[in-house]
Amino acid sequence: MSQSQTQVFDAVIVGAGISGAMIAWQLGLKGKRVLIMEAGDPLPPNVNDYMQRFYLATAKVPEIPYTPALMDSTGLVDPGTMNAPRPTVLTLGDNWKDPKQAYLDQVGKLPFASTYERVSGGTMRHWLGTSLRFVPHDFTMKTTYGRLVDWPIGYNELERWYGDAEHAIGVSANKADQAYHGIAFPPDYNYPMPQIPLSLVDQAVAAKVDGMELDGEALTVTSTPAGRNSQPYDNRRVCAGNTNCIPICPIQAKYDPSVTLNKALDTGNVVIWGNTVASNVAVDGTGQVRQIDYIQYATAGGPATARGCVTAKVFILAAHAIETPKLLLMSKNEGRTPNGVANSSDLVGRNLMDHPIYLAWAQMPQPVFGYRGPLSTAGIETLRDGIFRKDRAAFRIEIGNEGWNFPIGDPYTTVMDLINGGNVSRLNPGGKALSGQALTSAMNAALSRQFRLGFLVEQSPEPGNRVTLSDRVDHLGLPRPRVTYDISDYTKQGFVAAKRAADAIFAKLGAKQFTAVAPGPAQFTFEGETFGYFGAGHIVGTYRMGGNKTDSVVDANQRSWDHPNLYLVGSGTFPTVATGNPTLTIAALALRTADAILASGL
């Protein structure tokens, strides 16, 4: 007997990430009975297994601690043999089109470089913690600059929920630092905790860079609002600076959605079914969603163990911006929704975006002692807005505290060079193999002066950048996502400006630059310059919100225009990727949608 026949739910949520957790918690508090279906594993009792996998992994990439395990003794596990496979940055090299290694069926000109998780807690298991609000002009790009599109809501309408989200996550920040480009707070508002202290790297950058100008905007280093504890908060301890926010905070000083999932469970009204893959959204003749069909399994690569369906009054798809459109497109309803559910606009799957990152790295003239503190504690936010947005993409600059770990995998690369006589790092130009005190001196000089800047470029929405269904399947026989991706000239102009900014900042710091383009497909040539790019893990746009049913998939409450009891939540509803990391806005919108669902009389 399937579980659905024994339980009755007010709401069914697909996906146990931040959006699903926030909405389940809010509905559960109000006595609504909620089921969360999670395709991946259920909540573990602690992070010990994740930490063990991380410590022993040869590739300490964002996805590596989580399940199902990406690697076995022979290498990457074939995603076609897994019931809930997901992408990994390990398939962004020459193997990016290899169906035995890469889960996504990438058919575009360029690889989509961001990944996501299918596990309880979702992709935020390995978020950095950055909790920036968007700036007001992020919501009004068309009106203000004649570019991109407007959102159907603005900063002022979202402001209240930004505050709620900051308290639900537990954000450490300095309000005065965050009041730029029109970001405003109610006079009596305070962040839950004081800011995270600036690192020595931040302090060194600020000492020289504050007051510089670029394209009419002053550069100012400010502390970054962070979903990590600067004081004990929410029964979690303070950050100990493990320098490992991505892939995993070992002490959960950094928020992750398991915190809110546990609060949802504590209401007594929420249940989570792990290893339960939603396979169809069933719509009746009146346009109401009636049920969600699912397939269950017991082990990562084992057979299906149950199939069933579950009914409710309200359905919320919270499976992030690639699996949600995939599920919608899969759901044809015997021809009643031939283009998929919620897709009368033909916009489901389109306008896939990211913050492609221009990564620049250098050595300071003096030690700045990276590899200490949270991965990032400050950035330069003043370039997020300006009249230049008429002509090119804006960006924020993230200052990294992890040396050259992100750019070249240090300290491993440099240590290997110094001991085995190589020069992959370009910090050992003579290629000499060292030992003894000569080794420790050279290693200390090399590692202690490293730092990097990440430029998160606002990618323009393009209908051709899209998620569709592949004819490749996973182990349950469900289609895998097909992704078509490219980067527009508007966005590439942002990279040109980012390079200009990096060059100017490094020159001002007297830092020796080592930025280089790594081999592989994630690169493009524009105006005579070749740029490499990285994914930011910010997957956005594939079921955008808007003002009417022809220009969007959902309304400002993230409610489907086509199906009144269906909500599509998460960053897939963002009309633009904007200039801040998306999580805080995802959470704010989820809380706002929870209020809308409750107000609708559920």
Add this chain to the structure above:
Amino acid sequence: MAASPMDQFVTLSSALTGIASGILAPGIDPIDIKQTYFDTAQQADPTVFGQLLTIVANNSTLPPQQLADLVLQQSGDDVRFLARAIMLAWYLGNWYDPGDLKLYAGPNPPPTPIAFRVITMNAYTKGFAWSVAQAHPMGFSTNIFGYWSAAPPSLTDYIGSGA
């Protein structure tokens, strides 16, 4: 009394890495990572490992850098690359096959990254590369909130002196 094989191994490791013996093998040493590396290196190539310890035993009065130079530059490729594998174990907690190290140190290194394994979880968290950076292994901090906003202790505090 003649030095034990473990004493020889620590003496050798200190000379090669530049990290003080008392840091590599502290008096109170519950994790005993030296034993892990001793066993790993011995299992990788018992014969060459024996040669390494013999070199140490026969040159017990040599200053550390001269001992390192003798091992790394005057004792042949087999000894040199097993010694480098031991150095990399201490620094990174990883085991690299000495044969691979030789291949990658040559004039035509393979284009693919060199293979390795993380020896144990403790090996990762005891990696001395992080100490030489005056930091801590990523994901294993024993420091307190805010430490990152002030300068770290001196390099000597991390790796000792007089290796």
